[in-house]
Amino acid sequence: MKKVFSRKDNILYFVGLLIYTILAVFVYFEQRLDIMNTTVYAFNYKYGFISRGVLGTFLDVWNNHSSIDLISYNTVYLISKMATVLFVISMLIFVFVLISKTTDDIVNMTKWMSFILYAISIPMFLSKDNFGRLDVFLMIITILCLILIFLEKAEFLVIPLVGFAAVIHEGFVFMNLNIILVMFLYKILAKEDKKKRIYYTALLVLSFIVPSVFFLYFEFFSHTFGIEVYNEMYSVAEKLCFDGVVHKQVLQHEILGVDISGLETKHRIYNREDGLVFLILFIPYIIIGVKYFVEYFKKNKKPTEKLTALAVIMGPLTLIPEIVLKVDFGRYAYSICFYYLTITLMLVALKDRYMTDTLSQWADRFRAHKIQGLILLVYLFLFIPFRGYRICDSVSRMVGIIFGDQGNI
Amino acid sequence: MGLNKLEKKDRLFLLAMLVFCALCTMYYFRAEMSEYNITLYVFSYKYGFISRGLVGTVWQWLDSVLPFDLMNYFSIYNTNLLITGIFYLFFFVLYYFILRIVPATEKSNAKYLMVFMSIFTFPMFVTRQNMGRIDIYLIMITIICICLIICKKAEWLIIPLCIVAMLIHQGFVFTNINIILVLLLYRFFTSEHKVKYITIFVTTLISVSALFLYFEFYSHSLGNEVYNEIVENAKNISPNGEYYEMLLKHEILGLDVYEDEYFWHLQNVVELPIFAVLMSPYLVLAFIFFKDILKKAASKEGVKNESDRKKNIFIYIIIVVGALTLLPEWFLKVDFGRYVYETVFYYISIAMALMCLQDRIVTESIHKIRSIVSKRIFGILLVAYPMLFMPLYDTEISRLTYQILRFIGFRE
Numbered sequence: 001m002k003k004v005f006s007r008k009d010n011i012l013y014f015v016g017l018l019i020y021t022i023l024a025v026f027v028y029f030e031q032r033l034d035i036m037n038t039t040v041y042a043f044n045y046k047y048g049f050i051s052r053g054v055l056g057t058f059l060d061v062w063n064n065h066s067s068i069d070l071i072s073y074n075t076v077y078l079i080s081k082m083a084t085v086l087f088v089i090s091m092l093i094f095v096f097v098l099i100s101k102t103t104d105d106i107v108n109m110t111k112w113m114s115f116i117l118y119a120i121s122i123p124m125f126l127s128k129d130n131f132g133r134l135d136v137f138l139m140i141i142t143i144l145c146l147i148l149i150f151l152e153k154a155e156f157l158v159i160p161l162v163g164f165a166a167v168i169h170e171g172f173v174f175m176n177l178n179i180i181l182v183m184f185l186y187k188i189l190a191k192e193d194k195k196k197r198i199y200y201t202a203l204l205v206l207s208f209i210v211p212s213v214f215f216l217y218f219e220f221f222s223h224t225f226g227i228e229v230y231n232e233m234y235s236v237a238e239k240l241c242f243d244g245v246v247h248k249q250v251l252q253h254e255i256l257g258v259d260i261s262g263l264e265t266k267h268r269i270y271n272r273e274d275g276l277v278f279l280i281l282f283i284p285y286i287i288i289g290v291k292y293f294v295e296y297f298k299k300n301k302k303p304t305e306k307l308t309a310l311a312v313i314m315g316p317l318t319l320i321p322e323i324v325l326k327v328d329f330g331r332y333a334y335s336i337c338f339y340y341l342t343i344t345l346m347l348v349a350l351k352d353r354y355m356t357d358t359l360s361q362w363a364d365r366f367r368a369h370k371i372q373g374l375i376l377l378v379y380l381f382l383f384i385p386f387r388g389y390r391i392c393d394s395v396s397r398m399v400g401i402i403f404g405d406q407g408n409i
Numbered sequence: 410m411g412l413n414k415l416e417k418k419d420r421l422f423l424l425a426m427l428v429f430c431a432l433c434t435m436y437y438f439r440a441e442m443s444e445y446n447i448t449l450y451v452f453s454y455k456y457g458f459i460s461r462g463l464v465g466t467v468w469q470w471l472d473s474v475l476p477f478d479l480m481n482y483f484s485i486y487n488t489n490l491l492i493t494g495i496f497y498l499f500f501f502v503l504y505y506f507i508l509r510i511v512p513a514t515e516k517s518n519a520k521y522l523m524v525f526m527s528i529f530t531f532p533m534f535v536t537r538q539n540m541g542r543i544d545i546y547l548i549m550i551t552i553i554c555i556c557l558i559i560c561k562k563a564e565w566l567i568i569p570l571c572i573v574a575m576l577i578h579q580g581f582v583f584t585n586i587n588i589i590l591v592l593l594l595y596r597f598f599t600s601e602h603k604v605k606y607i608t609i610f611v612t613t614l615i616s617v618s619a620l621f622l623y624f625e626f627y628s629h630s631l632g633n634e635v636y637n638e639i640v641e642n643a644k645n646i647s648p649n650g651e652y653y654e655m656l657l658k659h660e661i662l663g664l665d666v667y668e669d670e671y672f673w674h675l676q677n678v679v680e681l682p683i684f685a686v687l688m689s690p691y692l693v694l695a696f697i698f699f700k701d702i703l704k705k706a707a708s709k710e711g712v713k714n715e716s717d718r719k720k721n722i723f724i725y726i727i728i729v730v731g732a733l734t735l736l737p738e739w740f741l742k743v744d745f746g747r748y749v750y751e752t753v754f755y756y757i758s759i760a761m762a763l764m765c766l767q768d769r770i771v772t773e774s775i776h777k778i779r780s781i782v783s784k785r786i787f788g789i790l791l792v793a794y795p796m797l798f799m800p801l802y803d804t805e806i807s808r809l810t811y812q813i814l815r816f817i818g819f820r821e
Contacts, residue, residue, distance in 0.1 A: 009785070012785075012787075013787070016787060016790075020797075023687075023797050023809060024797075026809050026812040026813055026816065027797055027808060027809050027812060029812075111787075115787075115790075281428075281432060370517075370789065371422065371517060371520045371521065371524070372425070373789070374521070374524055374789055374792055374793065375422075375425045375426075375429065375524060377789075377790075377793050378429065378524060378528060378792070378793045378796055379425075379428070379429055379432065381793070381796040381797075382429075382432045382433065382435075382436045393435075393436055394432050394435040394436035395435075397435040397436065397438060398432075398435040401435070
């Protein structure tokens with residue numbers, strides 16, 4: 001800490017991040033919880049070991065020990081606020097750790113990338129779609145795991161943490177686990193000590209198996225509850241949701257095991273239209289990303305290196321089941337951006353030669369083309385914040401104009 | 410003035426700005442117009458030579474000659490969509506000319522200024538508050554005048570253009586004419602065609618001043634007779650039957666609306682300091698920029714004699730303080746969002762125009778500011794930082810400051 005804060009520019013950098021956080025709260029915080037994010041607090045293990053039941057159980061236990069009724073929208077709002085503050089702190093710590101371990105020659109580029117990561121992450125969880133969403137807890141756990149892996153301290157804790165994350169929301173397996181597994185794989189292939197390799201292999205296998213088991217259980221064996229439980233949970237959810245409006249689909253899917261794909265037709269249409277428009281609008285970043293990782297891949301010569309590079313590049317493929325079967329394209333878009341930015345920063349901080357070389361080359365390019373870099377930075381703000389089943393506001397409005405749904409505008 | 414060839418990277422830059430403009434429109438577009446901007450369409454010279462009557466007069470004339478009904482909200486709204494598109498096009502024309510005129514060494518700085526200007530402009534005029542606001546006509550006219558001056562062609566057109574602008578909105582005399590007058594004065598001092606420029610300058614100044622005085626003091630004589638008819642018409646073209654009463658009271662009856670606007674004045678007093686604090690990095694840079702300009706102007710370097718030096722001091726003081734024509738608006742009116750925009754527009758336009766006119770002092774000072782900014786790795790963020798404030802509104806300065814007003818309990 002001393003090392004980082006002994007430099008004036010580092011202090012200014014973190015002050016800048018704090019100022020950005022404050023301004024982002026004013027600009028992006030919509031001070032509302034989506035019904036999806038309040039309804040899940042009605043889930044509770046007293047109805048059996050159901051998916052997404054941790055927080056509801058926590059709220060129930062807290063309520064039982066409290067003299068006032070905590071089953072209310074305001075309590076969920078308070079929990080969401082605290083979780084968001086915790087997320088901001090974890091992001092700041094993560095950026096701090098990365099910068100503290102990055103060599104001076106590349107630290108400026110690391111700061112830029114960290115800023116972009118921070119700039120897209122904070123507003124995401126302030127928007128009404130994602131404020132208080134279970135994803136924020138998954139993000140905190142993911143960041144914690146990444147810090148442990150990076151510092152090589154108490155890495156065994158990653159196993160219970162990822163298991164806990166899968167219990168909070170089984171979507172963790174697709175959305176966040178990829179980066180943790182890739183980092184373990186990277187460590188296995190990068191370490192020369194055999195014992196270390198075995199250790200990381202065990203961590204990789206267990207980190208994969210534990211959440212996967214939870215996922216399979218939640219998907220196939222946790223919906224055996226009757227209509228009585230449903231009705232009781234529904235009435236709790238009514239108390240938790242603003243004006244008593246409940247997200248029926250999530251209850252039907254998670255409690256009764258009803259296939260709700262038929263109810264999501266409208267969302268799927270939006271996904272198709274949004275996805276297409278987003279890919280077109282986001283193309284400058286996609287081109288840069290593809291070029292960057294192709295260059296990185298080419299630098300790796302040995303078969304093991306190539307395998308590592310391939311794992312790094314292909315990591316977000318774990319999101320394919322979500323993209324094909326589910327509808328929250330805004331969350332998936334963010335998850336992909338988070339993955340690539342974070343893996344780059346992690347590998348650079350771990351002094352991976354090829355990733356550092358690639359990033360240095362791109363730093364030189366941006367230095368030579370500052371205006372283009374500036375435009376890319378300014379342009380990025382038009383995609384912020386990423387939302388839920390709609391990707392972002394500019395995309396949904398363009399879709400509204402092109403495809404004629406004026407309700408989008 | 411010879412025009413340089415537009416290089417591939419310049420064309421790509423303009424394309425990038427176009428994409429940015431399109432996405433800004435998508436992001437900030439609210440698909441509606443405020444009562445204020447609709448009500449203006451019932452103003453007409455059939456009620457006498459009233460202020461802000463030109464747009465309504467033209468509109469009502471079109472309504473009478475065209476085979477379809479224009480006196481309804483949707484016709485006005487759709488036409489304003491088109492006009493907003495044309496308005497954005499004007500900025501691209503300005504950028505195009507600047508990129509072709511500025512020396513190659515200055516292009517990079519000019520592009521930074523363009524990005525900065527675009528951040529303020531493109532989000533602003535698609536919001537509910539400013540969509541279809543007649544300011545866009547004034548800005549378009551100003552852009553034409555700037556282009557005429559920097560291209561040094563048909564500058565006499567400035568006189569009728571400014572008169573038209575005054576007929577559209579007499580606020581032109583405070584908000585936009587400063588750029589034109591300052592540039593004309595600059596040309597008067599620096600070019601050989603002194604008679605031409607002083608004639609255009611004086612004629613323009615007298616014309617707009619006369620029109621302003623007339624509209625402020627003598628255009629409300631028919632007010633009481635026509636007021637009810639105008640109100641009825643305003644209700645008819647509004648989608649919900651609502652109209653902007655204060656505008657009619659002020660422009661048609663000539664009443665002082667200070668008390669009606671008291672809340673906004675109060676809000677301005679609270680909001681402006683907050684905005685100034687958040688924008689303080691730019692205020693510091695602006696201070697350094699102005700100080701450097703005046704220091705260079707006062708220097709004996711590059712001047713032939715003392716009279717030239719005094720002339721320099723005079724013209725650069727005028728350039729620096731040109732935006733002060735907005736002071737009456739800041740003190741008496743309430744649309745601080747618009748005045749912030751006009752202030753930014755003034756300084757960026759003047760800087761770009763003077764770069765095109767190859768002014769040594771302003772060009773060097775811009776280089777100095779750039780060197781200060783580029784020394785810090787995140788200096789470049791200063792160009793992107795205003796994105797957090799966008800869009801600028803009217804009575805509220807910006808989205809960000811509005812949220813802060815809500816946070817401190819000033820607004821609900």
